[in-house]
Amino acid sequence: MRSNVKPEKMGILDGKKAAEYYKEEIAREAAEFTRRTGKKPYLVTILVGNNGASETYVASKLRNSEKVGFNASLVRFEDTVTEEALLGKIDELNASEEVDGILVQLPLPAHIEEKKVIMRISPLKDVDGFHPESLGKMLIGLPTFLPATPYGIMELLDYYKVETEGKHCVVMGRSNIVGTPISLLLSRQGNPGNCTVTITHSRTKDLETITRQADILIVAVGRPEFVTADMVTEGAVVIDVGIHRIADKNRKSGYRLVGDVKFDEVAPKCGGISPVPGGVGLMTIVGLLKNTLEAAKRRTLPS
Numbered sequence: 001m002r003s004n005v006k007p008e009k010m011g012i013l014d015g016k017k018a019a020e021y022y023k024e025e026i027a028r029e030a031a032e033f034t035r036r037t038g039k040k041p042y043l044v045t046i047l048v049g050n051n052g053a054s055e056t057y058v059a060s061k062l063r064n065s066e067k068v069g070f071n072a073s074l075v076r077f078e079d080t081v082t083e084e085a086l087l088g089k090i091d092e093l094n095a096s097e098e099v100d101g102i103l104v105q106l107p108l109p110a111h112i113e114e115k116k117v118i119m120r121i122s123p124l125k126d127v128d129g130f131h132p133e134s135l136g137k138m139l140i141g142l143p144t145f146l147p148a149t150p151y152g153i154m155e156l157l158d159y160y161k162v163e164t165e166g167k168h169c170v171v172m173g174r175s176n177i178v179g180t181p182i183s184l185l186l187s188r189q190g191n192p193g194n195c196t197v198t199i200t201h202s203r204t205k206d207l208e209t210i211t212r213q214a215d216i217l218i219v220a221v222g223r224p225e226f227v228t229a230d231m232v233t234e235g236a237v238v239i240d241v242g243i244h245r246i247a248d249k250n251r252k253s254g255y256r257l258v259g260d261v262k263f264d265e266v267a268p269k270c271g272g273i274s275p276v277p278g279g280v281g282l283m284t285i286v287g288l289l290k291n292t293l294e295a296a297k298r299r300t301l302p303s
């Protein structure tokens with residue numbers, strides 16, 4: 001199938017491998033934290049309803065939290081839960097001495113206002129980095145919790161020593177939790193960083209002309225296999241943030257996972273590409289774990 005692949009040119013940015021490396025580092029630091037304080041970092045995840053994909057992600061967050069030596073628990077609500085009850089639970093977790101991090105899995109049912117929920121989480125426990133205080137601090141470069149996915153992407157670029165200095169980075173997508181924050185992080189001073197960033201979105205004219213100018217292409221458009229080979233220049237580094245379940249009768253599960261990038265045709269052109277599965281999703285969990293450890297340290301240890 002991939003007969004035209006030049007192996008020396010195509011680097012897979014393997015999120016599993018990078019995540020394993022970071023998780024070992026987190027586990028060592030968590031053990032040190034526990035030795036000093038007698039407690040484990042503690043993450044509470046709230047899941048409303050029983051969306052199949054959310055179940056998978058939440059299970060992975062719990063499994064990985066325990067793997068690195070955290071306490072982790074899941075609070076479940078029916079999708080008929082009132083906004084008031086959900087906010088009440090958040091208040092309780094905010095006030096709890098034991099809880100270090102709170103994550104409310106998105107999306108939420110339509111009758112619950114996501115913004116209200118996000119804003120209710122204490123910024124001290126906002127390990128998703130979605131609270132306006134966290135995002136505001138990020139904007140002016142103060143220490144804070146970075147949103148987990150952009151944080152994970154920065155760690156992936158760092159792990160593979162992708163050169164970013166002075167490069168043109170095109171970010172496709174302008175969401176609050178991926179496109180906008182990753183644009184900011186990559187344009188900032190630092191390594192990874194110091195990129196010239198262009199943001200594209202659904203109203204962008206002549207999209208391919210812009211994406212073809214990217215040295216680094218971050219794709220977070222939320223559309224299965226949207227990016228095709230003609231949109232990418234030879235040698236570019238492509239980071240695929242999308243994850244979609246496509247019906248597939250040949251699989252036992254009944255579906256397969258694809259990203260926002262048509263991997264088989266884009267990969268042969270790339271200097272590097274993150275696959276789906278096995279790419280950014282696993283690094284998102286790393287971002288979350290790092291934030292949770294940091295939250296525990298800030299709440300417990302004298303600075």
Ligand SMILES: Nc1nc(=O)c2c([nH]1)NC[C@@H]1CN(c3ccc(C(=O)N[C@@H](CCC(=O)O)C(=O)O)cc3)C=[N+]21
Nearest residue numbers: 056057060104105106107128148277278279281282284
């Ligand atoms: N409050 C909140 N925080 C989030 O961070 C958040 C969220 N809501 N809602 C949904 C998105 C999506 N997300 C993923 C996490 C892990 C994988 C992951 O582990 N993916 C595996 C495969 C997973 C599978 O088998 O389905 C992989 O790509 O290899 C994917 C996606 C976190 N999100």
